Amino acid sequence: MVDAEKGSVGISKDVVTAIAGIAVSEIGGIANLRPGDSVFRRGEGMKRYVDTTVDGEVVTVTVRITVVYGVPIRKVAKQVQARIKAEIERMTGLRVSAVNVDVQRLVKGEEESEESGRESTDEWEDTGEL
Amino acid sequence: MPDRRIEIVDDDGRITIAEEVVASIARIAAEKVDGVGHSSGAPGGLMSIFGVEEVAPTIKTELVNDQVRLELRIAVEYGYPVHAVALGVQQNVERDIERLVGLSVSSVDVNVKKVVPPHTHDAGKK
Numbered sequence: 558m559v560d561a562e563k564g565s566v567g568i569s570k571d572v573v574t575a576i577a578g579i580a581v582s583e584i585g586g587i588a589n590l591r592p593g594d595s596v597f598r599r600g601e602g603m604k605r606y607v608d609t610t611v612d613g614e615v616v617t618v619t620v621r622i623t624v625v626y627g628v629p630i631r632k633v634a635k636q637v638q639a640r641i642k643a644e645i646e647r648m649t650g651l652r653v654s655a656v657n658v659d660v661q662r663l664v665k666g667e668e669e670s671e672e673s674g675r676e677s678t679d680e681w682e683d684t685g686e687l
Numbered sequence: 688m689p690d691r692r693i694e695i696v697d698d699d700g701r702i703t704i705a706e707e708v709v710a711s712i713a714r715i716a717a718e719k720v721d722g723v724g725h726s727s728g729a730p731g732g733l734m735s736i737f738g739v740e741e742v743a744p745t746i747k748t749e750l751v752n753d754q755v756r757l758e759l760r761i762a763v764e765y766g767y768p769v770h771a772v773a774l775g776v777q778q779n780v781e782r783d784i785e786r787l788v789g790l791s792v793s794s795v796d797v798n799v800k801k802v803v804p805p806h807t808h809d810a811g812k813k
Contacts, residue, residue: 617700624708626711626712626787628787629786629787629789630704630708630787631702631789632789635699635702638700638702639699655699655701656700657702657703658702658703659692659705660703660705660708662705663707663708663711
């Protein structure tokens with residue numbers, strides 16, 4: 558709850574979860590939580606990948622992501638942390654104490670990055686699952 | 688090794704990376720080296736059902752003091768110099784883990800566990 562001039566404004570946990578999910582979707586190299594995902598049409602779906610706890614004015618977020626092969630994982634995870642924190646704080650005024658990122662899966666990318674190995678994508682299954 | 692994770696904690700929160708993700712990156716890096724036995728299709732799939740031993744690299748990873756230690760068991764194709772192949776694996780794995788995971792590598796132990804006929808890897812459907 559945030560005090561407003563008249564009455565109070567409550568920000569539901571779902572709103573915070575949605576902000577976190579949408580913030581992630583703006584980062585490249587992540588295969589789940591992408592714009593156009595069904596996750597965004599059915600708001601419920603986002604909870605599969607995003608957990609939030611709101612304790613007073615302090616928020617903790619945990620996101621589960623699938624990364625595309627070829628992106629620097631730790632760097633992307635740091636970006637996720639920074640972006641979620643910034644967006645939640647900017648939009649809600651709540652304070653984000655921690656963003657935990659769990660990189661659960663790796664999938665083949667649609668486009669090949671500056672991979673130096675010989676046509677490495679060709680060797681993979683079409684399912685994209687590694 | 689279900690659900691094992693590599694964990695990095697700092698002020699922003701906790702980053703966890705499934706060991707399977709790190710192992711996949713190491714496996715792909717190892718398989719780029721000429722002479723390394725490749726997986727013969729779906730991992731742990733049909734081939735194991737038919738009792739054919741997997742020749743793809745198997746990998747163990749461990750994070751110690753923010754550095755990854757890896758242990759790979761590989762098959763080398765007949766005709767390739769084993770030491771050179773193993774060295775290539777060490778270099779490729781270290782490079783890809785540092786570049787694609789973003790963690791530094793303390794050591795890559797390579798165990799060459801068998802020799803396989805050349806080109807046993809999937810020549811069929813891509």
